[in-house]
Amino acid sequence: MMKFLQRLGKSLMLPVACLPVCGILMGIGYALCPATMQGGDVSGALQIIGFFLVKAGGALIDNMSWLFAVGVAVGMAKDNDGTAGLSGLVSWLMMTKLLQPAVVGTLTGVAVESVNPAFSKIETQFIGILAGIIGAACYNKFKDTKLPDALSFFSGKRCVAIVTAVVSIIMAAILFFVWPVVYGALVALGSGIVSLGAVGAGIYAFLNRLLIPFGLHHALNSVFWFDAIGINDLGQFWAGATAATDGHSLGMYMSGFFPCMMFGIPGAALAMVHTAKSNKKKIAAGLLGAAALSAFVCGVTEPFEFAFMFLAPVLYVVYALLYGIFAAVTVALGFRAGFSFSAGLTDLVFSASLPAAAKTLLIIPLGLAALVIFYLVFRVMISALNLKTPGREDDDEAVDESKVQLANNDFTTTAQIILEGLGGAGNVTSVDNCITRLRLEVKDPLLVDEKKIKSAGIAGVIRPSKTAVQVVVGTKVQFVADEFKKLM
Structure with a gap:
């Protein structure tokens, strides 16, 4: 369970990485065009540019929910394939459209304005994350599915989105009853903190x-x-x-x-x-x-x-x-x-x-x-x-402290030292990374030499479970991960 939650946390960093772009665009835009937030006419070249930048940044902020759906789906997929991202979007569209107040009102026979307010908040990051998980789970389970010859066109990855749609319809039916309860609990928590x-x-x-x-x-x-x-x-x-x-x-x-x-x-x-x-x-x-x-x-x-x-x-x-x-x-x-x-x-x-x-x-x-x-x-x-x-x-005499540093951004050498400390390529079963850490699985934990790994100058080694190893590299982890995968 903890491994799943950690992978989910890492997957969320993919859509969250979009936020700095929003901030930069909107920050510059608001500075150039105060009328965008304060009201009034937008006139002059600088204000028009500012207005444009604000709207560009808002394009991401206003659609954060489905960004989460796509990002989480890709991040949770075993091979980070884009097909999972499409499936996450399919799931989000299915659930959010089926649970719109107008649809719920028709299903329940009540006026739209009388529908539980929970359904007016269905396009949330929570639903985006849930859609991403569904999309990734369907991708991981059905990406290699082989259908009869008559349906072979829909075999493999082509069937993933179809399966995801069916699963999402079922989930929408469950949320029809569960979401108002969950929403109420979150409102209570938020209201308690706000108060x-x-x-x-x-x-x-x-x-x-x-x-x-x-x-x-x-x-x-x-x-x-x-x-x-x-x-x-x-x-x-x-x-x-x-x-x-x-x-x-x-x-x-x-x-x-x-x-x-x-x-x-x-x-x-x-x-x-x-x-x-x-x-x-x-x-x-x-x-x-x-x-x-x-x-x-x-x-x-x-x-x-x-x-x-x-x-x-x-x-x-x-x-x-x-x-x-x-x-x-x-x-x-x-x-x-x-x-x-x-x-x-x-x-x-x-x-x-x-x-x-x-x-x-x-x-x-x-x-x-x-x-x-x-x-x-x-x-x-x-x-x-x-x-x-x-x-x-x-x-520890086994470690030459003068060499415990990452010199000259030599990512290849760093990756080599880490791989040696993990017991070699034959002992590593999976490689992934988040914003600052290499996330690895090993066959034999006894072959892992933490002191050897630390001699590469990284921040630390974490052992969340028997076979899981997390190597804290820092914000340049992507470059080390790329070299590590080449060595693998």
Whole structure:
């Protein structure tokens, strides 16, 4: 089950990768054409260009649900074939069209305006994810199906979309009864968090970070960032709204991440470097410095988090708690900013001109406070509890520490070292990657040499199950994965 959820989390990163494009286009567009969000005439070349860019970015934001359907289907397919993506779209179209209020009204014999409001929210990211899972499952199961000669044209991949349509009709029938119940539960959860104001934003941020190791944070995000239950904090913020349709303070479920990611992580990374063993400080500084820079600039936090979450789980829980505290304080002070990808400098700059943005200069005192507090908490806990964070691992003579680095972007050499550490090509049964990690399956776990793998200069090695191995490479993992697959 956990392997399935982790693969789902990785698959979600494919459609989520579209969001930076939305943010850049809409951020520039709003700056050039304020009338797009404030009303008024659009005139002049610059305003027309701005209007065009806003609509271009909105083309993705407004259709996030089926982007999830296609992205998840491709990501969950065993060979990432595009046929699965088509099947995911087929499933999404079937379910959303069959469960439209007008159709439900006809089926139940009631007026459209009297149909359960849950069905007016059927085109959500949740349904997109479900459609993607159905599309991928049908593809994996039926892509090699052989039919009788008379129907041979529909054999193999051609039958996948047909099977998906049938399965989706059945799922739509199930959702007809289940969706109103699920929707009601999500509304209750969202309403409960919204009613708590700044404290609720803090609870959400805490749970968001706490679920990162399991890849389940995406499910939570779909409730508050997107339109699963009507909150849609991210969508409304970047659409130029001035107030949220459900009454919450627009941007409150994104704002609290900025001080933590931009300043808190660099502070925590500095604490790890300062508490590293004297002969390992240089190596720790290289690893953690790159991770901190990634978090500051674009809000990519996995290289930092996976560097210590399994080495020091108690520290990771405190790390998540710090997120919750800072999110609550940030929201209470009135700082508002939004992100299309993650809470880094890039998104802060682009979101600052949007109408919902407020008191963005507070990022300076909030950021400095996060830098100091994260640093002090991490330094005290690491020293007091003797936690084995990067640079504090037990010495091992078998590893030449001077070579524990990824030099000159030599991805081929890195892949070779990792493959050797995994016991060779014959011991590897599957290769995949997410945004920062190689995800592998091995035949014999006893052949895996973690110290050999770490000598390639990667962030860490994670063993979520007996045969599963995750190698944390960083944001350049795709290049290492490509070379690894060539070697395989």
